[in-house]
Amino acid sequence: MATDWNTLWPVLLDSVGQTLWMVAATLVVGGFLGLLLGIALYITRAGGIVPNRVVHTVLNVVVNIVRPIPFIIFITAIGPVTIAVVGTQLGTGAATFALIAAATFGISRIVEQNLVTIDPGVIEAARAMGASPWRIVTTLLVPEALGPLILGYTFVFVAVVDMSAVAGAIGGGGLGDFAIVYGYQRFDWAVTGVAVAIIVVLVQVAQFTGNRLARRVLRRG
Amino acid sequence: MSPLIEFRGVTKSFGGPPVLDGIDLTVEAGEVFAVIGHSGAGKSTLVRLVNALEKVTSGSVLVDGVDLTTLSERGLREVRLGIGMVFQQFNLLRSRTVFGNIAYPLRVAGWAKADRERRVTELLHFVGLADKAWQYPDQLSGGQKQRVGIARALATNPRVLLADEATSALDPETTAEVLRLLKRVNTEFGVTIVVITHEMEVVREIADRVAVLESGRVVEHGTLHEVFTAPRERTTKRFVETVLRARPDADGLAQLRERHPGTLVTAQVRDGSRVGAVLSDAGRHGVRFEVVHGGVKELGAASFGSLTLELVGADAGVVAVVAGLRAVTEVEELG
Numbered sequence A: 001m002a003t004d005w006n007t008l009w010p011v012l013l014d015s016v017g018q019t020l021w022m023v024a025a026t027l028v029v030g031g032f033l034g035l036l037l038g039i040a041l042y043i044t045r046a047g048g049i050v051p052n053r054v055v056h057t058v059l060n061v062v063v064n065i066v067r068p069i070p071f072i073i074f075i076t077a078i079g080p081v082t083i084a085v086v087g088t089q090l091g092t093g094a095a096t097f098a099l100i101a102a103a104t105f106g107i108s109r110i111v112e113q114n115l116v117t118i119d120p121g122v123i124e125a126a127r128a129m130g131a132s133p134w135r136i137v138t139t140l141l142v143p144e145a146l147g148p149l150i151l152g153y154t155f156v157f158v159a160v161v162d163m164s165a166v167a168g169a170i171g172g173g174g175l176g177d178f179a180i181v182y183g184y185q186r187f188d189w190a191v192t193g194v195a196v197a198i199i200v201v202l203v204q205v206a207q208f209t210g211n212r213l214a215r216r217v218l219r220r221g
Numbered sequence B: 001m002s003p004l005i006e007f008r009g010v011t012k013s014f015g016g017p018p019v020l021d022g023i024d025l026t027v028e029a030g031e032v033f034a035v036i037g038h039s040g041a042g043k044s045t046l047v048r049l050v051n052a053l054e055k056v057t058s059g060s061v062l063v064d065g066v067d068l069t070t071l072s073e074r075g076l077r078e079v080r081l082g083i084g085m086v087f088q089q090f091n092l093l094r095s096r097t098v099f100g101n102i103a104y105p106l107r108v109a110g111w112a113k114a115d116r117e118r119r120v121t122e123l124l125h126f127v128g129l130a131d132k133a134w135q136y137p138d139q140l141s142g143g144q145k146q147r148v149g150i151a152r153a154l155a156t157n158p159r160v161l162l163a164d165e166a167t168s169a170l171d172p173e174t175t176a177e178v179l180r181l182l183k184r185v186n187t188e189f190g191v192t193i194v195v196i197t198h199e200m201e202v203v204r205e206i207a208d209r210v211a212v213l214e215s216g217r218v219v220e221h222g223t224l225h226e227v228f229t230a231p232r233e234r235t236t237k238r239f240v241e242t243v244l245r246a247r248p249d250a251d252g253l254a255q256l257r258e259r260h261p262g263t264l265v266t267a268q269v270r271d272g273s274r275v276g277a278v279l280s281d282a283g284r285h286g287v288r289f290e291v292v293h294g295g296v297k298e299l300g301a302a303s304f305g306s307l308t309l310e311l312v313g314a315d316a317g318v319v320a321v322v323a324g325l326r327a328v329t330e331v332e333e334l335g
Helices: A005-044 A053-066 A071-077 A079-086 A092-116 A120-128 A133-144 A146-170 A175-186 A189-220 B043-050 B073-081 B098-108 B113-126 B142-154 B172-189 B200-206 B224-229 B234-243 B250-259 B275-280 B315-328
Strands: B003-012 B020-028 B032-036 B058-063 B083-087 B160-164 B192-197 B209-214 B217-223 B263-270 B288-299 B302-312 B331-333
Touching: A005 A053, A005 A092, A005 A133, A005 A146, A005 A175, A005 A189, A053 A092, A071 A092, A071 A146, A079 A092, A092 A146, A120 A133, A120 B083, A133 A146, A133 B098, A146 A175, A146 A189, A175 A189, B003 B043, B003 B192, B020 B043, B020 B192, B020 B217, B032 B043, B032 B172, B032 B200, B043 B058, B043 B160, B043 B192, B073 B083, B083 B142, B098 B113, B098 B142, B113 B142, B142 B160, B142 B172, B160 B172, B172 B192, B172 B200, B192 B200, B200 B224, B200 B234, B209 B224, B209 B234, B217 B224, B217 B234, B224 B234, B224 B288, B224 B302, B250 B263, B250 B288, B263 B288, B263 B315, B275 B315, B302 B315, B315 B331
Parallel strands: B032 B192, B032 B209, B083 B160, B160 B192
Antiparallel strands: B003 B020, B003 B058, B209 B217, B263 B302, B263 B331, B288 B302
Protein backbone atom coordinates (compact mmCIF):
# COMPACT_ATOMS: atom_id res chain seq x y z
CA MET A 1 0.00 0.00 0.00
CA ALA A 2 1.57 3.26 -1.11
CA THR A 3 1.59 6.10 1.38
CA ASP A 4 -1.05 8.68 0.47
CA TRP A 5 0.85 11.87 1.31
CA ASN A 6 -1.88 14.05 -0.13
CA THR A 7 -4.18 13.07 2.73
CA LEU A 8 -1.47 12.71 5.33
CA TRP A 9 0.27 16.01 4.74
CA PRO A 10 -2.40 18.23 6.42
CA VAL A 11 -2.62 15.76 9.32
CA LEU A 12 1.15 15.88 9.75
CA LEU A 13 1.12 19.67 9.78
CA ASP A 14 -1.63 19.63 12.40
CA SER A 15 0.39 17.19 14.49
CA VAL A 16 3.51 19.35 14.32
CA GLY A 17 1.40 22.33 15.37
CA GLN A 18 -0.07 20.40 18.30
CA THR A 19 3.35 19.24 19.48
CA LEU A 20 4.81 22.73 19.24
CA TRP A 21 1.83 24.18 21.10
CA MET A 22 1.99 21.59 23.88
CA VAL A 23 5.75 21.91 24.31
CA ALA A 24 5.74 25.71 24.20
CA ALA A 25 2.86 26.08 26.66
CA THR A 26 4.46 23.54 29.00
CA LEU A 27 7.83 25.25 28.90
CA VAL A 28 6.39 28.70 29.53
CA VAL A 29 3.79 27.92 32.19
CA GLY A 30 5.41 24.80 33.70
CA GLY A 31 8.81 26.44 33.41
CA PHE A 32 7.64 29.42 35.43
CA LEU A 33 5.78 27.38 38.06
CA GLY A 34 8.71 24.96 38.30
CA LEU A 35 11.07 27.89 38.80
CA LEU A 36 8.95 29.16 41.69
CA LEU A 37 8.66 25.71 43.24
CA GLY A 38 12.38 25.09 42.80
CA ILE A 39 13.26 28.41 44.44
CA ALA A 40 10.88 27.57 47.30
CA LEU A 41 12.60 24.21 47.76
CA TYR A 42 16.02 25.86 47.73
CA ILE A 43 15.39 28.75 50.11
CA THR A 44 13.49 26.70 52.71
CA ARG A 45 16.14 23.98 53.01
CA ALA A 46 18.22 23.79 56.20
CA GLY A 47 20.80 26.58 56.11
CA GLY A 48 18.90 28.28 53.29
CA ILE A 49 17.87 31.91 53.04
CA VAL A 50 14.58 31.41 54.88
CA PRO A 51 14.93 27.93 56.37
CA ASN A 52 11.55 26.35 57.12
CA ARG A 53 11.57 22.67 57.87
CA VAL A 54 7.80 22.13 57.63
CA VAL A 55 7.37 23.87 54.27
CA HIS A 56 10.48 22.23 52.87
CA THR A 57 9.44 18.75 53.95
CA VAL A 58 5.93 19.12 52.52
CA LEU A 59 7.20 20.43 49.17
CA ASN A 60 9.89 17.79 49.06
CA VAL A 61 7.47 14.93 49.69
CA VAL A 62 4.95 16.19 47.13
CA VAL A 63 7.66 16.53 44.47
CA ASN A 64 8.99 13.09 45.31
CA ILE A 65 5.53 11.54 45.00
CA VAL A 66 4.62 13.13 41.67
CA ARG A 67 7.93 12.98 39.85
CA PRO A 68 8.48 9.22 39.54
CA ILE A 69 4.99 8.48 38.12
CA PRO A 70 5.41 7.44 34.47
CA PHE A 71 3.77 10.10 32.33
CA ILE A 72 1.47 7.66 30.51
CA ILE A 73 -0.05 6.81 33.90
CA PHE A 74 0.08 10.39 35.22
CA ILE A 75 -1.81 11.79 32.23
CA THR A 76 -4.76 9.45 32.90
CA ALA A 77 -4.56 9.48 36.69
CA ILE A 78 -4.79 13.27 36.82
CA GLY A 79 -8.07 13.04 34.81
CA PRO A 80 -10.45 14.31 37.53
CA VAL A 81 -8.29 17.36 38.13
CA THR A 82 -8.03 17.96 34.39
CA ILE A 83 -11.84 17.87 34.09
CA ALA A 84 -12.15 20.33 36.97
CA VAL A 85 -9.66 22.77 35.44
CA VAL A 86 -9.95 22.35 31.64
CA GLY A 87 -13.53 21.02 31.49
CA THR A 88 -12.62 17.82 29.63
CA GLN A 89 -10.03 15.11 30.03
CA LEU A 90 -9.64 14.61 26.29
CA GLY A 91 -7.85 16.63 23.62
CA THR A 92 -4.79 18.82 23.23
CA GLY A 93 -5.85 21.22 26.00
CA ALA A 94 -6.24 18.40 28.51
CA ALA A 95 -2.90 16.90 27.49
CA THR A 96 -1.22 20.29 27.84
CA PHE A 97 -2.60 20.65 31.36
CA ALA A 98 -1.21 17.26 32.35
CA LEU A 99 2.14 18.14 30.75
CA ILE A 100 2.33 21.42 32.67
CA ALA A 101 1.51 19.69 35.95
CA ALA A 102 4.12 16.98 35.48
CA ALA A 103 6.75 19.37 34.13
CA THR A 104 6.33 21.78 37.07
CA PHE A 105 7.47 19.11 39.51
CA GLY A 106 10.24 17.83 37.29
CA ILE A 107 11.56 21.33 36.59
CA SER A 108 11.46 22.29 40.28
CA ARG A 109 14.10 19.65 41.01
CA ILE A 110 16.33 20.79 38.19
CA VAL A 111 16.02 24.41 39.36
CA GLU A 112 16.79 23.43 42.96
CA GLN A 113 19.85 21.42 41.90
CA ASN A 114 21.20 24.33 39.87
CA LEU A 115 20.64 26.85 42.65
CA VAL A 116 22.55 24.62 45.06
CA THR A 117 25.65 25.21 42.93
CA ILE A 118 25.63 28.95 43.78
CA ASP A 119 28.55 29.79 46.05
CA PRO A 120 27.07 30.30 49.55
CA GLY A 121 29.71 33.01 50.05
CA VAL A 122 28.00 35.21 47.46
CA ILE A 123 24.71 34.93 49.33
CA GLU A 124 26.51 35.68 52.58
CA ALA A 125 28.05 38.77 50.97
CA ALA A 126 24.59 39.96 49.92
CA ARG A 127 23.28 39.40 53.46
CA ALA A 128 26.25 41.32 54.84
CA MET A 129 25.23 44.24 52.61
CA GLY A 130 21.83 44.28 54.25
CA ALA A 131 19.95 42.58 51.40
CA SER A 132 16.60 41.06 52.37
CA PRO A 133 15.74 37.45 51.47
CA TRP A 134 13.26 38.76 48.88
CA ARG A 135 15.95 40.88 47.23
CA ILE A 136 18.38 37.96 47.19
CA VAL A 137 15.73 35.77 45.52
CA THR A 138 14.80 38.37 42.91
CA THR A 139 18.18 39.87 42.05
CA LEU A 140 20.79 37.28 42.86
CA LEU A 141 19.68 33.63 42.66
CA VAL A 142 18.56 33.36 39.04
CA PRO A 143 21.30 35.58 37.51
CA GLU A 144 24.03 33.72 39.41
CA ALA A 145 22.76 30.30 38.28
CA LEU A 146 21.66 31.40 34.79
CA GLY A 147 24.16 29.34 32.78
CA PRO A 148 23.32 26.00 34.42
CA LEU A 149 19.62 26.92 34.44
CA ILE A 150 19.62 27.41 30.66
CA LEU A 151 21.20 23.98 30.22
CA GLY A 152 18.65 22.56 32.66
CA TYR A 153 15.75 24.03 30.71
CA THR A 154 17.22 22.73 27.45
CA PHE A 155 17.24 19.27 28.99
CA VAL A 156 13.64 19.83 30.07
CA PHE A 157 12.66 20.79 26.51
CA VAL A 158 13.82 17.42 25.22
CA ALA A 159 12.03 15.65 28.07
CA VAL A 160 8.80 17.53 27.35
CA VAL A 161 8.96 16.61 23.63
CA ASP A 162 9.33 13.02 24.78
CA MET A 163 6.37 13.31 27.19
CA SER A 164 4.20 15.04 24.60
CA ALA A 165 4.38 11.94 22.41
CA VAL A 166 2.12 10.26 24.95
CA ALA A 167 -0.61 12.90 24.50
CA GLY A 168 -2.31 10.65 21.94
CA ALA A 169 -3.40 8.42 24.83
CA ILE A 170 -6.06 11.01 25.72
CA GLY A 171 -6.67 12.27 22.20
CA GLY A 172 -4.19 15.08 22.46
CA GLY A 173 -2.70 14.46 19.04
CA GLY A 174 0.83 15.57 18.28
CA LEU A 175 3.70 13.93 16.41
CA GLY A 176 3.90 10.90 18.70
CA ASP A 177 0.25 10.13 18.09
CA PHE A 178 0.73 10.67 14.34
CA ALA A 179 3.62 8.26 14.24
CA ILE A 180 1.68 5.56 16.08
CA VAL A 181 -1.68 5.92 14.32
CA TYR A 182 -0.51 6.50 10.74
CA GLY A 183 2.86 4.81 10.91
CA TYR A 184 3.10 1.99 13.43
CA GLN A 185 -0.51 0.79 13.30
CA ARG A 186 -0.53 0.79 9.49
CA PHE A 187 2.91 -0.82 9.21
CA ASP A 188 4.01 2.28 7.28
CA TRP A 189 7.64 2.82 8.19
CA ALA A 190 7.95 5.84 5.95
CA VAL A 191 5.40 7.77 8.01
CA THR A 192 7.02 6.74 11.29
CA GLY A 193 10.35 7.75 9.84
CA VAL A 194 9.14 11.20 8.86
CA ALA A 195 7.64 11.79 12.34
CA VAL A 196 10.86 10.66 13.98
CA ALA A 197 12.94 12.86 11.69
CA ILE A 198 10.88 15.93 12.55
CA ILE A 199 11.23 15.25 16.29
CA VAL A 200 14.98 14.74 15.92
CA VAL A 201 15.33 18.07 14.09
CA LEU A 202 13.21 19.82 16.73
CA VAL A 203 15.36 18.45 19.56
CA GLN A 204 18.61 19.25 17.76
CA VAL A 205 17.59 22.86 17.18
CA ALA A 206 16.60 23.25 20.84
CA GLN A 207 19.79 21.66 22.14
CA PHE A 208 21.96 23.74 19.83
CA THR A 209 20.23 26.97 20.86
CA GLY A 210 20.39 26.11 24.56
CA ASN A 211 24.09 25.25 24.38
CA ARG A 212 24.90 28.48 22.59
CA LEU A 213 22.95 30.61 25.05
CA ALA A 214 24.48 28.88 28.04
CA ARG A 215 27.97 29.25 26.63
CA ARG A 216 27.44 32.94 26.08
CA VAL A 217 26.22 33.41 29.66
CA LEU A 218 28.92 31.20 31.19
CA ARG A 219 31.75 32.86 29.31
CA ARG A 220 31.16 36.16 31.05
CA GLY A 221 30.56 34.54 34.43
CA MET B 1 38.53 57.64 70.98
CA SER B 2 35.29 55.93 71.90
CA PRO B 3 34.30 52.30 71.60
CA LEU B 4 32.61 51.53 68.28
CA ILE B 5 32.29 47.80 68.73
CA GLU B 6 31.94 46.07 72.08
CA PHE B 7 31.77 42.39 72.92
CA ARG B 8 30.35 41.82 76.38
CA GLY B 9 30.63 38.31 77.78
CA VAL B 10 29.93 36.81 74.36
CA THR B 11 29.47 33.08 74.05
CA LYS B 12 28.57 31.30 70.83
CA SER B 13 27.90 27.66 70.24
CA PHE B 14 26.43 25.81 67.29
CA GLY B 15 24.90 23.17 69.53
CA GLY B 16 28.15 21.51 70.61
CA PRO B 17 30.94 22.90 72.78
CA PRO B 18 31.24 26.71 72.62
CA VAL B 19 33.04 28.11 69.60
CA LEU B 20 33.48 31.41 71.42
CA ASP B 21 33.64 31.52 75.19
CA GLY B 22 33.42 34.63 77.34
CA ILE B 23 34.68 37.21 74.84
CA ASP B 24 35.14 40.75 76.16
CA LEU B 25 36.68 43.07 73.60
CA THR B 26 36.41 46.70 72.62
CA VAL B 27 37.25 48.15 69.22
CA GLU B 28 37.80 51.90 69.22
CA ALA B 29 36.53 54.17 66.47
CA GLY B 30 39.21 54.82 63.86
CA GLU B 31 41.59 52.00 64.71
CA VAL B 32 42.66 48.88 62.87
CA PHE B 33 41.97 45.99 65.18
CA ALA B 34 43.34 42.58 64.31
CA VAL B 35 42.14 39.23 65.60
CA ILE B 36 44.70 36.50 65.04
CA GLY B 37 44.27 32.81 65.63
CA HIS B 38 44.79 29.42 64.04
CA SER B 39 42.01 27.93 61.93
CA GLY B 40 39.19 26.73 64.15
CA ALA B 41 39.97 29.28 66.86
CA GLY B 42 36.60 30.93 66.24
CA LYS B 43 37.76 34.14 64.59
CA SER B 44 35.47 33.93 61.55
CA THR B 45 32.52 33.41 63.86
CA LEU B 46 33.67 36.32 66.02
CA VAL B 47 33.72 38.75 63.11
CA ARG B 48 30.29 37.56 61.89
CA LEU B 49 28.79 38.56 65.22
CA VAL B 50 29.60 42.19 64.43
CA ASN B 51 27.20 42.29 61.48
CA ALA B 52 24.95 39.63 63.00
CA LEU B 53 25.44 37.11 60.21
CA GLU B 54 25.74 34.90 63.29
CA LYS B 55 23.82 35.50 66.51
CA VAL B 56 25.33 35.30 69.97
CA THR B 57 24.28 32.42 72.23
CA SER B 58 24.71 34.64 75.28
CA GLY B 59 26.20 38.02 76.07
CA SER B 60 25.84 41.00 73.78
CA VAL B 61 27.50 42.77 70.88
CA LEU B 62 27.20 46.55 70.65
CA VAL B 63 27.89 48.51 67.48
CA ASP B 64 27.95 52.26 67.94
CA GLY B 65 26.18 51.79 71.27
CA VAL B 66 23.33 49.71 69.84
CA ASP B 67 22.90 46.22 71.27
CA LEU B 68 22.46 43.96 68.23
CA THR B 69 20.72 41.28 70.29
CA THR B 70 17.74 43.62 70.78
CA LEU B 71 17.22 44.27 67.06
CA SER B 72 14.77 42.61 64.68
CA GLU B 73 16.00 41.14 61.37
CA ARG B 74 14.85 44.36 59.67
CA GLY B 75 16.77 46.45 62.22
CA LEU B 76 19.87 44.31 61.67
CA ARG B 77 19.67 44.95 57.92
CA GLU B 78 19.84 48.68 58.69
CA VAL B 79 22.95 48.13 60.81
CA ARG B 80 24.55 46.04 58.04
CA LEU B 81 24.27 48.95 55.62
CA GLY B 82 26.81 50.71 57.84
CA ILE B 83 29.24 47.77 57.99
CA GLY B 84 31.24 46.66 54.97
CA MET B 85 32.68 43.16 54.69
CA VAL B 86 35.55 41.73 52.67
CA PHE B 87 35.98 37.99 52.23
CA GLN B 88 38.84 35.55 51.70
CA GLN B 89 37.24 34.17 48.52
CA PHE B 90 36.09 37.68 47.44
CA ASN B 91 32.47 36.47 47.00
CA LEU B 92 31.83 38.65 43.97
CA LEU B 93 28.69 38.16 41.89
CA ARG B 94 29.89 36.32 38.79
CA SER B 95 26.85 37.41 36.80
CA ARG B 96 27.64 41.11 37.24
CA THR B 97 30.42 43.31 35.97
CA VAL B 98 32.87 45.07 38.27
CA PHE B 99 30.60 48.12 38.04
CA GLY B 100 27.51 46.00 38.80
CA ASN B 101 29.18 44.41 41.80
CA ILE B 102 30.11 47.73 43.37
CA ALA B 103 26.65 49.15 42.58
CA TYR B 104 24.84 46.19 44.16
CA PRO B 105 25.02 47.35 47.81
CA LEU B 106 23.96 50.82 46.65
CA ARG B 107 20.84 49.30 45.08
CA VAL B 108 20.19 47.47 48.33
CA ALA B 109 20.54 50.76 50.19
CA GLY B 110 18.12 52.40 47.76
CA TRP B 111 20.44 54.95 46.12
CA ALA B 112 19.20 56.74 43.00
CA LYS B 113 20.77 55.75 39.67
CA ALA B 114 22.78 58.95 39.17
CA ASP B 115 24.17 58.78 42.72
CA ARG B 116 25.08 55.13 42.24
CA GLU B 117 27.01 55.88 39.05
CA ARG B 118 28.87 58.77 40.63
CA ARG B 119 29.78 56.71 43.70
CA VAL B 120 30.89 53.63 41.74
CA THR B 121 33.10 55.75 39.48
CA GLU B 122 34.65 57.39 42.55
CA LEU B 123 35.37 53.99 44.13
CA LEU B 124 36.77 52.53 40.90
CA HIS B 125 39.32 55.32 40.86
CA PHE B 126 40.11 54.86 44.55
CA VAL B 127 40.96 51.18 44.09
CA GLY B 128 42.62 51.81 40.71
CA LEU B 129 40.28 49.74 38.55
CA ALA B 130 38.59 52.43 36.46
CA ASP B 131 39.59 50.60 33.27
CA LYS B 132 38.03 47.32 34.43
CA ALA B 133 34.51 48.63 35.08
CA TRP B 134 32.85 46.48 32.41
CA GLN B 135 34.82 43.31 32.97
CA TYR B 136 33.40 40.29 34.77
CA PRO B 137 35.04 38.97 37.96
CA ASP B 138 36.31 35.83 36.20
CA GLN B 139 38.43 38.04 33.95
CA LEU B 140 40.30 39.56 36.91
CA SER B 141 43.32 38.46 38.95
CA GLY B 142 42.96 37.66 42.65
CA GLY B 143 44.33 41.02 43.74
CA GLN B 144 41.98 42.86 41.38
CA LYS B 145 39.03 40.83 42.64
CA GLN B 146 39.84 41.77 46.21
CA ARG B 147 40.12 45.43 45.24
CA VAL B 148 36.62 45.14 43.78
CA GLY B 149 35.56 43.45 47.04
CA ILE B 150 36.97 46.38 49.03
CA ALA B 151 35.31 48.95 46.76
CA ARG B 152 32.01 47.10 47.11
CA ALA B 153 32.37 46.98 50.89
CA LEU B 154 33.03 50.72 51.00
CA ALA B 155 30.20 51.67 48.64
CA THR B 156 27.66 52.79 51.23
CA ASN B 157 30.25 54.77 53.25
CA PRO B 158 30.31 52.36 56.19
CA ARG B 159 31.96 53.29 59.48
CA VAL B 160 33.26 49.77 59.96
CA LEU B 161 34.99 47.40 57.57
CA LEU B 162 35.27 43.72 58.45
CA ALA B 163 38.08 41.88 56.65
CA ASP B 164 37.78 38.11 57.02
CA GLU B 165 41.12 36.63 55.92
CA ALA B 166 41.04 39.20 53.14
CA THR B 167 44.57 38.41 51.96
CA SER B 168 44.80 34.68 52.67
CA ALA B 169 44.06 33.68 49.07
CA LEU B 170 46.65 36.08 47.67
CA ASP B 171 50.39 35.85 46.98
CA PRO B 172 52.75 37.89 49.20
CA GLU B 173 53.16 40.76 46.74
CA THR B 174 49.42 41.13 46.18
CA THR B 175 48.86 40.77 49.93
CA ALA B 176 51.06 43.79 50.55
CA GLU B 177 49.18 45.77 47.90
CA VAL B 178 45.77 44.91 49.40
CA LEU B 179 47.01 45.71 52.92
CA ARG B 180 48.25 49.10 51.75
CA LEU B 181 44.81 49.74 50.27
CA LEU B 182 43.12 48.79 53.55
CA LYS B 183 45.48 51.06 55.44
CA ARG B 184 44.50 53.92 53.11
CA VAL B 185 40.83 53.17 53.77
CA ASN B 186 41.60 53.58 57.45
CA THR B 187 43.69 56.74 57.24
CA GLU B 188 41.92 58.57 54.39
CA PHE B 189 38.31 57.77 55.27
CA GLY B 190 38.69 57.09 58.99
CA VAL B 191 36.99 53.72 58.58
CA THR B 192 37.42 51.42 61.59
CA ILE B 193 38.73 48.07 60.37
CA VAL B 194 38.52 44.67 62.04
CA VAL B 195 41.00 42.30 60.43
CA ILE B 196 40.74 38.56 60.89
CA THR B 197 43.87 36.65 60.01
CA HIS B 198 46.12 33.72 60.81
CA GLU B 199 49.22 35.56 59.59
CA MET B 200 51.22 37.65 62.05
CA GLU B 201 52.82 39.45 59.12
CA VAL B 202 49.39 40.91 58.25
CA VAL B 203 48.96 42.05 61.86
CA ARG B 204 52.40 43.68 61.82
CA GLU B 205 51.71 45.50 58.56
CA ILE B 206 48.36 47.00 59.42
CA ALA B 207 47.10 46.67 63.00
CA ASP B 208 47.02 49.20 65.82
CA ARG B 209 45.85 46.68 68.35
CA VAL B 210 45.61 42.91 68.27
CA ALA B 211 43.76 40.15 70.10
CA VAL B 212 44.98 36.57 70.06
CA LEU B 213 42.20 34.02 69.89
CA GLU B 214 42.71 30.41 70.91
CA SER B 215 39.98 27.78 71.24
CA GLY B 216 37.29 30.44 71.41
CA ARG B 217 38.98 32.58 74.07
CA VAL B 218 40.96 35.78 73.89
CA VAL B 219 44.25 34.69 75.46
CA GLU B 220 46.04 37.99 75.01
CA HIS B 221 45.36 41.44 73.63
CA GLY B 222 47.02 44.81 73.55
CA THR B 223 48.70 47.29 71.25
CA LEU B 224 50.77 46.00 68.39
CA HIS B 225 53.90 47.02 70.24
CA GLU B 226 52.94 45.32 73.51
CA VAL B 227 52.03 42.05 71.90
CA PHE B 228 55.11 41.92 69.68
CA THR B 229 57.67 43.04 72.21
CA ALA B 230 56.32 41.28 75.29
CA PRO B 231 54.17 38.32 74.29
CA ARG B 232 53.01 36.43 77.38
CA GLU B 233 51.22 33.38 76.03
CA ARG B 234 52.83 30.50 74.18
CA THR B 235 50.47 30.93 71.19
CA THR B 236 51.34 34.60 70.95
CA LYS B 237 55.06 33.90 71.14
CA ARG B 238 54.72 31.39 68.32
CA PHE B 239 52.87 33.93 66.18
CA VAL B 240 55.49 36.58 66.89
CA GLU B 241 58.23 34.14 65.95
CA THR B 242 56.65 33.57 62.55
CA VAL B 243 57.50 37.19 61.77
CA LEU B 244 60.71 37.59 63.75
CA ARG B 245 63.05 34.65 63.89
CA ALA B 246 63.63 35.48 67.52
CA ARG B 247 66.06 32.73 68.39
CA PRO B 248 67.03 29.54 66.63
CA ASP B 249 64.95 26.48 67.48
CA ALA B 250 66.63 23.31 68.86
CA ASP B 251 67.60 21.91 65.43
CA GLY B 252 68.78 25.27 64.21
CA LEU B 253 70.85 25.77 67.34
CA ALA B 254 72.56 22.40 66.94
CA GLN B 255 73.49 23.27 63.37
CA LEU B 256 74.73 26.73 64.36
CA ARG B 257 76.91 25.21 67.05
CA GLU B 258 78.61 22.89 64.56
CA ARG B 259 79.66 25.83 62.45
CA HIS B 260 80.18 28.37 65.25
CA PRO B 261 82.26 27.09 68.19
CA GLY B 262 82.21 30.49 70.00
CA THR B 263 79.74 31.72 72.62
CA LEU B 264 76.22 32.11 71.22
CA VAL B 265 73.94 34.82 72.65
CA THR B 266 70.57 36.21 71.51
CA ALA B 267 70.10 39.94 72.07
CA GLN B 268 66.80 41.78 71.71
CA VAL B 269 66.95 44.80 69.42
CA ARG B 270 64.71 47.80 70.06
CA ASP B 271 64.80 51.43 69.09
CA GLY B 272 67.44 53.10 71.24
CA SER B 273 68.78 49.85 72.65
CA ARG B 274 72.21 50.65 71.15
CA VAL B 275 73.19 47.04 70.55
CA GLY B 276 75.37 48.20 67.68
CA ALA B 277 77.32 50.59 69.90
CA VAL B 278 78.15 47.80 72.34
CA LEU B 279 79.27 45.52 69.52
CA SER B 280 81.52 48.11 67.98
CA ASP B 281 83.35 48.22 71.32
CA ALA B 282 83.80 44.42 71.34
CA GLY B 283 87.19 44.70 69.65
CA ARG B 284 88.58 46.59 72.63
CA HIS B 285 87.92 43.47 74.74
CA GLY B 286 89.67 41.37 72.11
CA VAL B 287 86.37 39.81 71.05
CA ARG B 288 85.26 39.20 67.46
CA PHE B 289 81.54 38.80 66.73
CA GLU B 290 79.48 37.34 63.96
CA VAL B 291 75.69 37.71 63.38
CA VAL B 292 74.45 34.16 62.82
CA HIS B 293 70.65 34.39 63.11
CA GLY B 294 67.78 36.81 63.56
CA GLY B 295 66.04 39.77 62.05
CA VAL B 296 64.82 43.29 62.71
CA LYS B 297 61.55 44.69 61.43
CA GLU B 298 59.73 47.96 61.75
CA LEU B 299 56.64 47.81 63.91
CA GLY B 300 54.48 50.85 63.38
CA ALA B 301 56.91 53.65 64.09
CA ALA B 302 59.45 51.55 66.00
CA SER B 303 61.99 48.88 65.11
CA PHE B 304 61.96 45.56 66.79
CA GLY B 305 63.71 42.22 66.53
CA SER B 306 66.49 40.06 67.81
CA LEU B 307 69.98 38.98 66.78
CA THR B 308 71.84 35.83 67.66
CA LEU B 309 75.58 36.48 67.83
CA GLU B 310 78.65 34.34 67.98
CA LEU B 311 81.29 35.88 70.25
CA VAL B 312 84.88 34.66 69.88
CA GLY B 313 87.69 35.71 72.20
CA ALA B 314 89.20 35.30 75.66
CA ASP B 315 86.67 34.32 78.36
CA ALA B 316 87.08 37.60 80.27
CA GLY B 317 86.52 39.61 77.09
CA VAL B 318 83.38 37.64 76.15
CA VAL B 319 81.99 38.11 79.67
CA ALA B 320 82.63 41.86 79.39
CA VAL B 321 80.84 42.12 76.03
CA VAL B 322 77.82 40.11 77.33
CA ALA B 323 77.70 42.39 80.37
CA GLY B 324 77.79 45.39 78.05
CA LEU B 325 74.85 43.99 76.07
CA ARG B 326 72.94 43.23 79.25
CA ALA B 327 73.25 46.84 80.24
CA VAL B 328 71.28 47.97 77.16
CA THR B 329 68.88 45.09 76.36
CA GLU B 330 67.67 41.60 77.25
CA VAL B 331 70.19 38.91 76.44
CA GLU B 332 69.82 35.17 76.43
CA GLU B 333 72.97 33.03 76.54
CA LEU B 334 72.67 29.97 74.34
CA GLY B 335 76.02 28.57 75.62
